[in-house]
Amino acid sequence: xxxxxxxxxxxxxxxxxxxxxxRIAAGHGAxxxxxxxxxxxxxxxIRGCVPKKLMVYASRFxxxxxxxxxxxxxxxxxRFDWSVLKANRDAEIARLERIYRSLLDSSKVEVADxxxxxxxxxxxxxxxxxxxxxxxxxxxxxxxxxMEPRIPGGDLGMTSNEVFELENQPERIxxxxxxxxxxxxxxxxxGLGTKTTLLHRGDKLLRGFDEDLRDALGxxxxxxxxxxxxxxxLSRIDRDGGRLAATLSDGRVETFDRVLVATGRRPLTAGLxxxxxxxxTDGIGAIPVDAYxxxxxxxxxxxxxxxxRANLTPVAIREGHAFADTVFGGKRHCVDHGLIPTAVFSTPxxxxxxxxxxxxxxxxxxxxxxxxxxxRPMKATISGRDERTLMKIVxxxxxxxxxxVHVVGHDAGEIIQMxxxxxxxxxxxxxxxxxxxxxxxxSEELVTMRTPHVVKAPVGVG
Numbered sequence: 001x002x003x004x005x006x007x008x009x010x011x012x013x014x015x016x017x018x019x020x021x022x023r024i025a026a027g028h029g030a031x032x033x034x035x036x037x038x039x040x041x042x043x044x045x046i047r048g049c050v051p052k053k054l055m056v057y058a059s060r061f062x063x064x065x066x067x068x069x070x071x072x073x074x075x076x077x078x079r080f081d082w083s084v085l086k087a088n089r090d091a092e093i094a095r096l097e098r099i100y101r102s103l104l105d106s107s108k109v110e111v112a113d114x115x116x117x118x119x120x121x122x123x124x125x126x127x128x129x130x131x132x133x134x135x136x137x138x139x140x141x142x143x144x145x146x147m148e149p150r151i152p153g154g155d156l157g158m159t160s161n162e163v164f165e166l167e168n169q170p171e172r173i174x175x176x177x178x179x180x181x182x183x184x185x186x187x188x189x190x191g192l193g194t195k196t197t198l199l200h201r202g203d204k205l206l207r208g209f210d211e212d213l214r215d216a217l218g219x220x221x222x223x224x225x226x227x228x229x230x231x232x233x234l235s236r237i238d239r240d241g242g243r244l245a246a247t248l249s250d251g252r253v254e255t256f257d258r259v260l261v262a263t264g265r266r267p268l269t270a271g272l273x274x275x276x277x278x279x280x281t282d283g284i285g286a287i288p289v290d291a292y293x294x295x296x297x298x299x300x301x302x303x304x305x306x307x308x309r310a311n312l313t314p315v316a317i318r319e320g321h322a323f324a325d326t327v328f329g330g331k332r333h334c335v336d337h338g339l340i341p342t343a344v345f346s347t348p349x350x351x352x353x354x355x356x357x358x359x360x361x362x363x364x365x366x367x368x369x370x371x372x373x374x375x376r377p378m379k380a381t382i383s384g385r386d387e388r389t390l391m392k393i394v395x396x397x398x399x400x401x402x403x404x405v406h407v408v409g410h411d412a413g414e415i416i417q418m419x420x421x422x423x424x425x426x427x428x429x430x431x432x433x434x435x436x437x438x439x440x441x442x443s444e445e446l447v448t449m450r451t452p453h454v455v456k457a458p459v460g461v462g
Contacts, residue, residue: 041096371449
C-alpha cells in the first residue's frame with residue numbers, strides 16, 4: 001500500500017522555475033505546497049531581469065532626446081530624477097509579486113512565506129518547525145551574487161542585489177566583471193549620466209560570445225564614454241572620506257561613490273539539508289541532475305540556476321514545466337539546452353542564438369561559411385549618432401544549415417527571438433534567402449546577405 005503524504009509536491013523556492021512547476025503540477029491534479037523565504041518572483045522579477053530592464057529603458061532616453069534634434073524637435077532641458085525611477089520601478093515589482101501570489105492562489109498552491117530545508121527524501125521542515133511530507137520535492141532556490149575574489153575592503157562593494165536599493169544615483173561608479181550583469185549595469189549607469197568605469201580581468205567583454213559581438217560592444221562602450229579598464233583586477237577598496245578608493249592591479253588608485261561587484265553567482269544550496277539525503281553538490285554548490293532534472297535521490301528534483309546548467313529565467317521556466325509534465329502529467333519530456341536564444345540588454349543591445357564563429361570552426365573546421373553585415377542604422381543617418389549595427393550568420397557549408405545568428409543594435413533581443421524559432425526548426429541559409437524582406441528595417445539584412453564574408457589571410461600566408 002502506497003504511503004500517504006501531506007502533499008504530492010513540495011517546491012522550495014518561489015522564483016520563475018519553482019512557480020511554473022507548482023502551477024503546472026497543480027493543474028495536473030497534484031496537491032502542491034511552495035515555500036519562499038524572501039519574495040515571490042525570484043531573482044528575475046524582484047532583483048534581476050525585470051527591474052534591470054526598466055532601468056535600461058530609463059537609461060536610453062538621453063539618446064532619444066539628443067537624437068530628436070535631427071528630426072526637427074526642439075526640447076527643453078532634460079533632467080533625470082533617480083528617486084522617481086526607483087519609486088515607480090519598485091511599485092511595478094510589488095505589482096508583479098502580487099500577480100505571482102494570485103496565480104499560485106488560483107492554482108490552489110499553498111504558500112509558506114518562510115525558509116524550508118530537507119529532512120529526508122520525502123520530508124521538508126519549515127523555519128516555523130512545521131514538517132511536511134511530500135511524494136516529490138523540487139529544489140528551485142536559484143543562485144545569489146558573489147563578492148569574489150575576496151580582497152581587502154571587499155565588503156565595501158555591493159552586488160547586483162543591493163544596486164536596486166540605492167537611494168541616490170552615484171556620480172562615479174566602478175563596475176567589476178565582464179558578463180551579462182556587469183555589462184548591462186555599466187550601460188545603465190553610463191546612460192543615466194554616472195561616470196562609469198568597467199573593470200574586467202580579460203582583454204574583451206562577454207567571454208564565450210562570438211568574437212565580432214565582443215569587439216562591437218567594446219568599441220561601442222568606449223564611444224559612449226565608458227572607461228574600459230581591461231586586463232586588470234581590483235586589489236583593494238578603502239574608505240576615502242565619503243567615497244571609496246579602489247586600487248587596481250596596475251597600481252593606480254581611483255575614487256568612486258560606489259563599487260559594484262558583478263563577477264559571478266553561486267547556487268543557494270547552503271543550509272538546504274542536501275547532505276542529510278546524500279546529495280553531493282559540485283565545486284560551486286550546484287546540484288547535479290539528469291536530463292529530466294532528477295537528482296541522485298529519485299524523489300528529489302532541481303531546476304533553474306541551482307543546477308548551473310543554463311542560468312537564464314526562460315530556461316528555468318521550461319525546466320519547471322517539463323518536470324511537472326513528466327512527473328505529474330504523464331508527458332515525459334526534457335529541455336534541450338543546446339540551442340538557447342538570449343539577449344544582453346547593453347546599449348547597443350545584443351541578441352544571439354546558436355554557435356559563434358569560433359565554436360563553429362572548432363566543431364566543423366573549414367566547413368563553415370560566414371555572412372556578415374555592418375552598417376549605420378537608418379535612424380542614425382539623420383540623428384548624426386555615431387553607431388553601428390552588426391548582423392552575422394554562421395552556416396555549415398556542406399548542409400547549408402544555419403548554426404548561429406548574432407545581432408548588435410536596436411531591438412536585437414526582439415530580432416533574435418524570431419531567429420531562434422528558425423534555428424530551432426533547422427532552417428538553412430536558403431530558407432533565409434527565400435524569405436521576403438521587411439523594408440525598411442534593420443532585420444531585413446538577415447535575409448538579404450548573399451556574399452560570404454572572406455577572412456583575409458595574414459601577410460605572408462597562403
